Amino acid sequence: MGCKQSQRPPSIPSSAVSKKDIWLNPKYHDDNQQTICKPNELESFLCNPSQPVDRKLLNRILGSLIGLALGDALGAHVESRPHEYMIEHPVKEFDGGGTWSLAKGQIINL
Secondary structure (H helix, E strand, C coil): CCCCCCCCCCECCCCCCCHHHHHHCCCECCCCCCCECCHHHCHHHHHCCCCCCCHHHHHHHHHHHHHHHHHHHHHHCCCCCCHHHHHHCCCCCCCCECCCCECCCCCCCC
């Protein structure tokens, strides 16, 4: 990884959430907003953003993503099981098994 120079800055829609949070808006390859930029295509623009990034909001976004991953990991063991099963067999360790017979450390939603 690392920042590299790109040929053209991404197009930002005029329907911005707010001018101060413009970094949250989707970025497009073209002014017609037909093809959206993928995360790996934004790397060079995110290294030196044109506006300051709201660290508090960024931390909330990152916390949400971490919570999503943890919730998925915890839920995989008891997914689609009745409440009674969870009471009788609480998740105490991640040792594999569960609804999907996962190996230890295996993930399901990618």
